[in-house]
Amino acid sequence: RPPLTITEYAKKATETDRFTDVPGGLTKLAFGFFGEVGGLLAALKKVNRDQLRATETDVAGEEIGDALWYLIALANSQQLSARALGLACLARLRSRFGEADRESSGEIDFRQIDGLIAIHGNGLQDTRIELLGELSRMSGEVIGRADRPQLELGAPSQLEFLGSLLAMLGLLCASFMLKLEDVARDNIVK
16 A cells, blocks of 8 residues: 555544634643543553453554544644644654654655654664653643643744654554554544
């Protein structure tokens, strides 16, 4: 199959978005993202505690897909282009991996994100707990940013912040031996 672009995914997500055009929609989307991250943590705990049939990987894929939907909806509601979001994500990953930033032409797709992580992301399974903690901290910041139109001096722009969240979802996918593109495709079907 051809790569799934972030723009294509965003178009599909927009079809099911019932929050963007309602009063307080941005805050509701932020709560939804926060809730999905909390749902991921709770589901992982239950899989281990209750020794469920579902694996951590199965649970993680669905919850990360739902968080991805909210993240893309947040970007859409703020008129941030999917391409710009993808570029911010790639820039964040390159920075994290110590790779020089470079120009990207055309649409950004999930395979580019997965590929960059695959090149540099050895051992992500061993850092899963740290990645989950980082995502949790960042998800709280999503709510604070929804209520606060003005950013503190030196804070990343909303585009940079959401790009960092997209990068974090990609890293988490890899820690579960998943590909963000597959998670996105499954979420579109859901």
